[in-house]
Amino acid sequence: MSLVKFITSKTFLKQLIIAVVGLVLFVFIVMKWLDISTNHNQKIEVPNLEKMSLENVQKTLAELDLDFVVLDSTSYNPNFPKKSVIEQDPETGDFVKEGRKIYLTLNPSGYKNVEMPNIYGKTKRQAVSQLKAIGFRISSSEIFVSDIAKNVVRGLEFKGKRIKAGDKIPKNSSITLILGDGNGSGRYTEKTSENN
Secondary structure, three states: OOHHHHHHOHHHHHHHHHHHHHHHHHHHHHHHHHHHHOOOOOOEEOOOOOOOEHHHHHHHHHHOOOEEEEEEEOOOOOOOOOOEEEEEEOOOOOEEOOOOEEEEEEOOOOOOEEEOOOOOOOEHHHHHHHHHHOOOEEOOOOEEEOOOOEEEEEEEEEOOEEEOOOOEEEOOOEEEEEEEEOOOOOOOOHHHHHHO
16 A cells, blocks of 8 residues: 555544544643642732731731741841831732742841950040941930040940940940040049049
């Protein structure tokens, strides 16, 4: 039998129709299976998790069949509760599928501790600039001590206690400067203040 006769025969046409129908049926079944297994057309709107505690996040996302992963903590933000959500990805209002993980960034429980630099003997202006640059606030009430130099740093206080270079203080703390008054006959020292 020649090739042309075989291609035009009823047997070949039947086999070709069966193969095409089988292929279409196979593609249809695979597409339906993918729709079911990948939750195609299912959309869950991501809720706003901002300022929520992890406990509340867990409850909220469990109700929506979503999961979460804590990525990291960021710098402490006093506008958010401690250990609450600051950022989320995907963002609020985005649509996701069931079981999707929401990535969270949390607010730490407080400011991190910063090592106090040595600013003894620096001018008020230099000290204020340096302390602000590393994240401290400067108290408007200053303490003046008898010293030959005016507005030169002779010490620091934090919450009423003397602090020195190397002490670790929470960032954003208010630091009180102890400054020379310019009226003394010599340089101020701690021993002098104890003897007076």
